[in-house]
Amino acid sequence: MRARYAITLTIGILSCIVVAFVMDETRTVSVLSFSLRYAVPLILAAMVGIICERSGIINIGIEGQMLMSAFAGFFGAAITGNLILGTMLGVGTGMIMGAFLATGAVAWKMDQIIAGTIINILATGLTSFFYSQGYVLPAITPTLRIPGLADIPLIGPVLFDNGLFTYAAILTALVLWVLLFKTIWGLRTRAVGEMPGSADTSGVNVQRMRFINVTLAGGLAGLAGAYLSIEAASNFDRGMTAGRGFTALAIMIFGAWNPIGALGAALFFGLANGLASQLQADEVIDIPQQFISMLPYVLTIVLLAIVSGRVKPPAAVGKPYEKE
Amino acid sequence: MPSYGSQTPILEARGITKRFPGVIANQDVSLSISPGQIVGLLGENGAGKSTLVKMIYGLYEPDEGEIYIKGSPVKLSGPRDAIRRGIGMVHQHFQLVPVFTVAENIILGDEPHRSIFINMKKATQEVARLSEQFGLEVDVNAKVEDLPVGAKQRVEILKALYRHADLLIMDEPTAVLTPQETDELLQVMRGFADNGVAVIFITHKLREVLAVADTIEVLRGGKVVGTTTPGETDQAGLAQMMVGRSVLLTVDKAPATPGDVVLDVQGLSAATDLGLPAVRDVNLQVRAGEIVGIAGVEGNGQRELVEALTGLRHCTADRMTVAGKNTLGQSPHAIHAMGVGHVPEDREKDGLVGPYSIADNMVLNRFDEPPFSSKGVRSRSAVNTLATDLVQEYDVRTPSISTTAESLSGGNKQKVVIARELSANPELLIASQPTRGVDVGSIEFIHSRIVDARDRGAAVLLVSAELDEVLGLADRVVVMYDGRLVAEMASADVDRSSIGRLMAGGDIQQ
Numbered sequence: 001m002r003a004r005y006a007i008t009l010t011i012g013i014l015s016c017i018v019v020a021f022v023m024d025e026t027r028t029v030s031v032l033s034f035s036l037r038y039a040v041p042l043i044l045a046a047m048v049g050i051i052c053e054r055s056g057i058i059n060i061g062i063e064g065q066m067l068m069s070a071f072a073g074f075f076g077a078a079i080t081g082n083l084i085l086g087t088m089l090g091v092g093t094g095m096i097m098g099a100f101l102a103t104g105a106v107a108w109k110m111d112q113i114i115a116g117t118i119i120n121i122l123a124t125g126l127t128s129f130f131y132s133q134g135y136v137l138p139a140i141t142p143t144l145r146i147p148g149l150a151d152i153p154l155i156g157p158v159l160f161d162n163g164l165f166t167y168a169a170i171l172t173a174l175v176l177w178v179l180l181f182k183t184i185w186g187l188r189t190r191a192v193g194e195m196p197g198s199a200d201t202s203g204v205n206v207q208r209m210r211f212i213n214v215t216l217a218g219g220l221a222g223l224a225g226a227y228l229s230i231e232a233a234s235n236f237d238r239g240m241t242a243g244r245g246f247t248a249l250a251i252m253i254f255g256a257w258n259p260i261g262a263l264g265a266a267l268f269f270g271l272a273n274g275l276a277s278q279l280q281a282d283e284v285i286d287i288p289q290q291f292i293s294m295l296p297y298v299l300t301i302v303l304l305a306i307v308s309g310r311v312k313p314p315a316a317v318g319k320p321y322e323k324e
Numbered sequence: 325m326p327s328y329g330s331q332t333p334i335l336e337a338r339g340i341t342k343r344f345p346g347v348i349a350n351q352d353v354s355l356s357i358s359p360g361q362i363v364g365l366l367g368e369n370g371a372g373k374s375t376l377v378k379m380i381y382g383l384y385e386p387d388e389g390e391i392y393i394k395g396s397p398v399k400l401s402g403p404r405d406a407i408r409r410g411i412g413m414v415h416q417h418f419q420l421v422p423v424f425t426v427a428e429n430i431i432l433g434d435e436p437h438r439s440i441f442i443n444m445k446k447a448t449q450e451v452a453r454l455s456e457q458f459g460l461e462v463d464v465n466a467k468v469e470d471l472p473v474g475a476k477q478r479v480e481i482l483k484a485l486y487r488h489a490d491l492l493i494m495d496e497p498t499a500v501l502t503p504q505e506t507d508e509l510l511q512v513m514r515g516f517a518d519n520g521v522a523v524i525f526i527t528h529k530l531r532e533v534l535a536v537a538d539t540i541e542v543l544r545g546g547k548v549v550g551t552t553t554p555g556e557t558d559q560a561g562l563a564q565m566m567v568g569r570s571v572l573l574t575v576d577k578a579p580a581t582p583g584d585v586v587l588d589v590q591g592l593s594a595a596t597d598l599g600l601p602a603v604r605d606v607n608l609q610v611r612a613g614e615i616v617g618i619a620g621v622e623g624n625g626q627r628e629l630v631e632a633l634t635g636l637r638h639c640t641a642d643r644m645t646v647a648g649k650n651t652l653g654q655s656p657h658a659i660h661a662m663g664v665g666h667v668p669e670d671r672e673k674d675g676l677v678g679p680y681s682i683a684d685n686m687v688l689n690r691f692d693e694p695p696f697s698s699k700g701v702r703s704r705s706a707v708n709t710l711a712t713d714l715v716q717e718y719d720v721r722t723p724s725i726s727t728t729a730e731s732l733s734g735g736n737k738q739k740v741v742i743a744r745e746l747s748a749n750p751e752l753l754i755a756s757q758p759t760r761g762v763d764v765g766s767i768e769f770i771h772s773r774i775v776d777a778r779d780r781g782a783a784v785l786l787v788s789a790e791l792d793e794v795l796g797l798a799d800r801v802v803v804m805y806d807g808r809l810v811a812e813m814a815s816a817d818v819d820r821s822s823i824g825r826l827m828a829g830g831d832i833q834q
Contacts, residue, residue, distance in 0.1 A: 183440045191421050191432050198419040202433030202483070203404040315422070 063245025098218015412484025
């Protein structure tokens with residue numbers, strides 16, 4: 001039923017895009033490219049949420065994990081003069097933050113909301129304190145134009161002429177879907193998030209599974225953070241994640257804890273923002289800039305209000321596993 | 325199939341002792357099981373059956389004694405280790421992932437695969453093969469949450485067999501089954517034995533062990549108090565071993581002296597949660613000082629009838645009164661205040677608040693009445709006095725009245741519910757499955773309490789899926805089939821086979 005709605009909505013949006021493309025080629029491509037870039041960190045962060053919650057752990061610390069990684073990634077790249085090294089530093093920082101959450105929420109069986117909140121507060125504090133101005137990146141991140149595919153009208157310039165992070169995000173979502181629903185890891189992860197007691201008596205090590213998954217997911221949050229500072233802004237700003245970690249959780253719910261669903265939801269989010277920005281720039285709508293900036297947050301609230309209660313989270317999410 | 329000789333026991337436990345703070349759960353317990361043997365493990369709640377099998381399954385470590393599997397001593401590090409050594413367990417509370425399919429549940433933890441990918445086709449074939457071999461019928465692709473209880477249990481069993489269990493521990497498997505499903509399961513268990521699989525069968529239903537076990541081990545107070553075979557003993561003998569004194573398996577009661585009509589229902593109809601008709605035009609009267617038993621196969625509207633009478637379910641009726649007062653359209657709380665006690669069929673869900681203390685559970689439906697509270701402030705001391713008295717009077721085995729209800733065993737939980745409902749001296753007691761999952765000693769106790777209530781002048785409506793219970797306890801029996809009360813008779817006149825036909829929707833004169 002829900003799948004049918006999603007398909008109808010997708011077809012509707014795609015046909016609108018085609019009509020728009022026929023009417024105004026350059027504008028459509030530019031809006032879509034903007035939308036996709038806007039969606040990249042949301043896609044990655046939503047995948048973090050999906051991996052964690054499918055394993056039974058609430059991660060509301062995605063925001064802080066991203067912020068720390070954005071910080072580490074940017075300054076790492078600026079100081080070493082190497083973008084790849086900076087990105088790796090960002091991912092590594094994300095994994096450390098993931099391990100931090102795993103230690104609190106899995107090993108110590110802390111309240112998961114509190115563990116995540118600690119990460120958010122810690123990240124805001126540390127990155128603000130150690131922030132210093134005057135650093136610049138050694139280069140702009142390269143884009144990869146895939147020959148042949150990039151020449152297809154509309155699809156080509158939007159999908160196949162992007163920064164590496166963009167490809168990574170889309171690929172992550174697709175691969176995660178396969179991993180979750182077709183592999184041993186996926187079956188065990190979902191079992192651990194739905195009914196850890198059953199997984200345990202079936203011979204799955206619940207605690208280890210959760211610890212590893214939460215840590216690895218942190219790496220993806222690191223990638224999202226590195227994207228923000230290294231590719232999107234080419235700079236680090238205090239609080240630059242601007243709530244994306246929380247928006248990603250809404251996207252995760254909107255996508256019903258399914259990577260493909262969340263990918264679609266993130267793209268939809270990106271499109272809404274892309275359109276609004278374009279309309280604003282063209283002065284088609286004349287409302288103060290602040291209202292446009294509000295859009296992602298308002299959209300989050302509206303979507304959550306519509307969707308929550310209709311989709312079912314993993315049954316064991318938020319509960320530390322106690323052996324009988 | 326076991327390849328070693330049947331001389332070597334699959335499992336041998338020697339001198340097992342397990343202590344918990346304050347209690348000795350098992351003391352010097354020894355046990356031996358050969359391939360293809362069914363051992364019935366019998367004992368009251370708290371006798372140490374669960375502790376013993378949890379040690380065999382690696383969930384606990386024994387303090388003293390050794391466990392030998394296939395002749396070699398083992399120290400099990402956990403269930404995973406036990407599974408690896410061919411020990412499987414069917415838990416009382418199913419350990420299944422509701423949103424997974426049957427096949428996914430069975431293969432979890434031991435998935436057939438090609439590199440990292442699950443080979444679902446092979447999994448399905450393997451499960452289907454096992455299902456056929458042991459006569460355990462399941463739809464491999466169905467979601468577990470959509471299955472009835474009996475089918476879920478078959479999935480649990482298949483899960484153990486899939487892991488090549490040659491010893492299957494079944495922890496009270498029949499507690500959740502209907503009589504027909506129970507008979508099927510007992511047959512399946514014989515099938516395991518024929519295939520060389522050994523079974524430890526935990527139960528407190530005497531008839532079942534006598535029907536299926538090769539040997540019976542009786543536990544009491546953590547010790548093995550007897551080892552016997554079905555040929556050497558009978559129900560009365562087993563009950564005596566379990567409880568340590570002779571137990572009345574039949575209810576001892578004087579003839580009823582019915583008084584005024586207390587419950588008076590005319591033309592009652594109610595629907596299921598899905599809106600289908602469940603109770604159709606029921607007329608029923610229960611008088612003071614009599615027990616009316618409703619016999620019937622579960623799912624024929626009994627649950628909905630009880631919920632309608634207690635105000636938990638919307639219903640329509642021409643008349644529904646208790647001692648002349650209208651109860652139609654009243655809230656459960658108001659109906660309780662009119663003197664209706666209710667022992668719900670699902671004590672975990674409807675009878676108790678698990679995380680609350682026993683004391684709080686004892687006043688769950690009158691915590692706001694004096695003397696338990698005055699002017700909106702609760703009186704702890706009044707509640708505690710009542711709880712202390714009731715725990716003693718009803719023999720609730722608990723360390724203290726501040727223990728949480730959920731930590732009690734099934735029989736003791738039920739005693740808390742019975743104590744609460746009877747201590748309010750109800751004019752009408754509605755008891756639904758009052759002894760489900762309760763051991764023999766407690767059954768006797770609960771039955772005598774219900775008879776006491778009747779003798780005090782209460783009207784009692786008893787609903788039970790156990791025909792023996794209805795026939796033993798009730799003064800008058802009505803049969804419910806497909807939402808209707810299809811027959812009524814004095815329990816003295818009842819002939820088991822004709823009532824069986826009525827319960828199945830047949831005719832009495834067949």
